[in-house]
Amino acid sequence: MTANGTEAELKPLSAAQQRELEIPTPERTRRFFPCNREDALILLAGLIISDGFPDEGVRLALQSARVALVEVGLRTTEAALLEAGRSERFPILLELDPGFNPGACHIVGYADIARLVFRSQSEADAFRFRPVDEFDPESVAWQVEPACFGLEGPARFELVERRDPGNLSLGHLVDRIVAGIHCMVELTETQPACLPAVGHFLSNQANATEFNLAGAVAALTAPAEADGAAMASAVVHAFAQASDASARELIDALAHGFTASGSDDDRRGREVEEKWVRIARDVTANRAPLDGDLLSDDKSVLLRAALLALQTDGPTALAAFLTAPKPSGVMVSSAAAFLVGLKQGLINAPWRLKGPRAQQLSFIARALLESLAQNGGQAAAQVISVSSADSDHSTRFSLSMAGRPLIEWEEEKAPDPVEMAWRTDFVRLGYQVVGKGEVAHSWLIALPDDQRIEVVHCNAGGARFPMLRFRLAADRKPRKVKEVDTNFERGGRLWYPRVDASGQRLLCCDLPALPDIAQLGLLAHALSEAVELCSLPPKPVARPRKKSTKPPAA
Template sequence: MSNETTAYYLPTNFREAFTILESYRVAPCPGRGMRHISQRPVLSDGLRETEGVIITAGKPGEFPILLELKDSLSLSQADASFQTDVLPLAKIHTMVFRHQDELDLFASKSFDNASMEGVPVAVCPALFSLPGDARFLAGPKSAQVETAGWKYADQICGLVAAVLKAADVHPAARSIPVVAMVPGFKPAVILELISRNPDARDPAQALAGLMRRYHGQIGLDPLRLLDDALLVLRNTDVEPRKLAAFDRLVRGILASDFTRRSGSLSDDGDVPLRALMLVIQRESTADILSDRINGELPGPLVYTFAAMLAGMREGLAHMPVDIKGPYASLLGELGAAAEGHPDDQPRLSEILGRLGNCAQSAAPEIEKAVQPCLENSAETTCFQGAEVTILPVCTWPTPAVARRIFEALSDTPANWRIVLAKDGELVLKVSHYAADETFKSAEAEIEAAKVFVANCTQRARRRKRAAGSVRPAAVPDSTPKTLPGLLDTLPSAKTSRNAKRKRPPKL
C-alpha cells in the first residue's frame, strides 16, 4: 500500500486479473471475466459492497481485486470517474486482495503465460465492502473477444518478445540490424511488418499479414497453413518456380519423404521461405526457438524472421513467461502505447528504438549471476594507468561461461570487478587506488589479472580450435542480407549420383 494522501484504485476480478498479468497492461475496456463492464472505473476510497457484486457478476468462486496505482499521474485525469488510457503493468503499485485465502488461491494458480513475479501484493479488507450505492453499472456482456487495439498491441508485442528471445538464444542473431543489436537499426522495420496496409508485393510483409490473420491460433493444420501461404505469396515478387520447389519440399517433409539436413535452414538461400518452412513445421514460438538439426541452430536471419512470424501469430498473451518475462517492462510500455495510441508512429518508434539497449544487456541468466559485481559501462580499450587497468575477458559469454567467471572472481581481491561494455564485451576492471594488501605492486596485480583472464577464456579458445579442426569455417557471402524482403535466386539443382535416391529441392 502506498503512503500517498490520496490513492487511486482500478477494480478487477479473479479471472480478469490473469488477462492483465499475461498482457502486462491494464486496458480501460476490461478483458475476459469483466466484459459486462464497458469501462473500468477509477476509485479513490475503495470498493463498495454493491460494486463488488457488479464486479464479480454474482458468479460463485469469483472475487474482486483492486489495483492500486503508483501515483495520480498514471491517469490522464486524476479525478476522472473512469480510466481513460491504457496503463502498463509497471504503473501498478500493489495488487490488493480482500482476504489472505483469496490471495493464496490466486497465487496458487500456475499458468505458463501469466506470472505474479515482480507484482507487489497486499491484503486489506478495509478497502472492500464499503457502504453506499454503486457508482457504476453493469451492461450487456460484450460478444467481442478482443478489441482491434488489443489485438494490434498483442501482435506487435509478441513479435518483439520473440525477437529479443531469439537474440538471447542465438549468439549470431545479435548482429542482425533488424534485431536492433547494432547502430543504424530502424524501428520502421517492425512497424512495416505490423502495418495495417502492408506492401502486397513484399514477401515478408505478405507473410506477416498472413500470421496476423491467424492471431491467437496455435496448432494449425500445417497443410492448411502451407496452402494459405502459397496463395498469399503468388501475388508477391517470388518466382513461381521457387514457390513450386518450396511446395514440393514442405509437403515432402510433412509426409516424411524428406528429412531436413544440417545447413538446410542457413541464411545462404531464400530467408523468408526458409523461415516460413520452420513456422509451418512448428506449432508455437517456443518450438521454433528450440529448433535444432543435430544440435545446430538455423541461420540467424532465418531463425529471427521465423520467430517474428511465430510471435505475431501467437501473440504476447499466449506466449510463455520464460520467453517474454525478462522484457516485461518494455513490453508493457510498448503494449500500452500500441493499444491506446496505435496511430502514434513516432511514439511507437521511440519505444522500439530502445530495443537496442534491451538486447545489448546480458542474458537474464547472466544478469542474475553478475548483479553483485556488474557495473553499467566501460571503455574496452586495454590501457595501463596510474589508477585503473581494464582487460577484455570475452564477448557475449554463455550463461555457463559467465558462471565460471564469476565463481572464479569470488576468490579475487575486492577491487577486481567485471564490467559489461556497451558493445557487449565483458572486461575485468582493476582499480589500483582501491587495492588491498594482496599485491605489493600494481605490476604484480596486473600480471595476476592477466593470468585470471587467460584462465577464464582458455576453455572457449580450445572449443573454437576444436570446432575449426573438425569443420572448416563457412565462407561468408559478400552480399549483405537484410530483412524484410530478402530473396535470393534459387540455386540450380545438381545431378544426383544415385538416381533412385529422392533428394529434396533446395531453397
C-alpha cells in the same frame, strides 16, 4: 552482449507497511482498476491493460470506452457485476502507483500496479497460490483490506467482452509484436551469434527488400499493395492471427494469404509460394527433413523463417536448430523467433521467460500501443533508438526501446583496402607506426631522430603516393615570409613550407613512393634543415639568479 531489463520482484507488504496504508491521508488519492480473480490472471499476464485487450474471454471494466479507474474502493453493485453469480470469480482491486498517469490512450501497465488488494485472507490465498504458467501470482505485492469493499452506490463501470478474435485490434497487434521482440531477445541469451541479425531486424538497418520490424508493423497495420511486400503481409497476418493453430492450419492460412495477396502478373512469385507450400506440407508430414539445407540464410529469409517457425514454439527449440549438424542460418532463426512470438502472444508466453523482463516489456508494449494509435505503420520507428561507438576494427551498437536498454552487439568493420595497402607497405619497409594522423587515411611515423611525421594517402591517375607532413612546434617563431622564400627559392630541399586549410604552418614532402628505411635518415636530416630555414630557434629560458649565500659585510 547484454540483454538488459531484469527487474527486482515485488514482495508482499510488511504488517507495518499495510497499517500505514490503511491510515487515511488526505493528500493521497488511491486509484484502483477493478477485475475478478479469473480475469486478473489473464490481464496481468498481458502486462498492459487497455480498452483493446486482446483476449476475447476477458470481461473488461470500462468507463466511456476507457479502462475503468475507481477511487476509494469497490461498490457492492460493482462486485456483483464482476462475480456474475459465481463466487470463485471474487473481485480484486489492482491498486495503482500514486504517480500513475493513464496517458492519452488510458493504459495501465504492469509497472503501474503498486499492489493487489483483496477482500479477505482466504481470497488472497486462493489467488496467490493458484498455479498458472503465464503469470506468477506471487510476483506482485498484495494486502488484505476489507474496508475497500462493500461501498454503497450504483456501478461506475460496465463490463465489456471482446467477441471478434479474428479482428487484429491494436491491443492484439501489440501483444503479438512485443512477444516477437521478446522471443528474439531470449534467443540471443543462449545464441549470441544471432545478436547482429536481431539488432538489424529491430533497428530497421536491414535494406528495404529484407524482412524487418518496421515492415512487419507496417504490413499488420496497413498491408502494402506492392508484390514485394504482399508476401510479408501474408506471412505476418497468418502468424499474428494464429490462435492455438496447428502447423497444418497455419500452412492453409498462408496458402490462402499468398493467393489473396499475390499479383496475377507475378508468375515467378506464385511459383516460389506454391513450392514453399508443398515443402511445408512435406516437412509437417515428416516426408522431408528440416535442417540447414532448407534453413540457410540464402534466398528468401522470410519464407525459410516461416518454415522454421511452423515447427517450433520458443527460443529453446530454435536454438536446437542453430546447433544441429546442419545448422539453420542466424538470420533465418532470428526472423523465425519473431514469428514464433507473433503466433504465441505475450499473454500466452510462460512467466519463467517474460517474468524477469516484465516491467521492461510492459513499458515497450505501452509505448508501442500509444505510438500505433498516433503514427500507424511508422510506430516502430518512434519507440526505437540506436547508438553506436566506433573502434579501429569494430562498431558497438546499443538498441533501446521506449527508453529501456534492450540489446547490445558488436560488428567487425569491413577491411579498408586503402588502409590495408599502406599497412602492408609499412610492414614491408620496416616503418615504426606510432598512431593515426589528423586526416582520414594518414598515419604517424617515427624518424630515426624520433621526429614524428605524418604519411598522408594521395592519388593521381589511379595510382597512390605519399605526402609527408611535419607540423612546426608552437614555440618556433616563423621567419619573415621574404626570408623563407629566399631560403627555399633555389630548390633542392626535399621539404617545403605550406599552410593547411586552418592556416597552420607545416612542412611537406611529396614522393612517388615510400622511401626505403635506410633513406629515412636523409629525410630526417633534410627536415631538420628545413625547420631551421623557415623558423627561428626557440628563445633560451632565462635562469633565475641564485641568491648569494655570503653573509653581509660588517
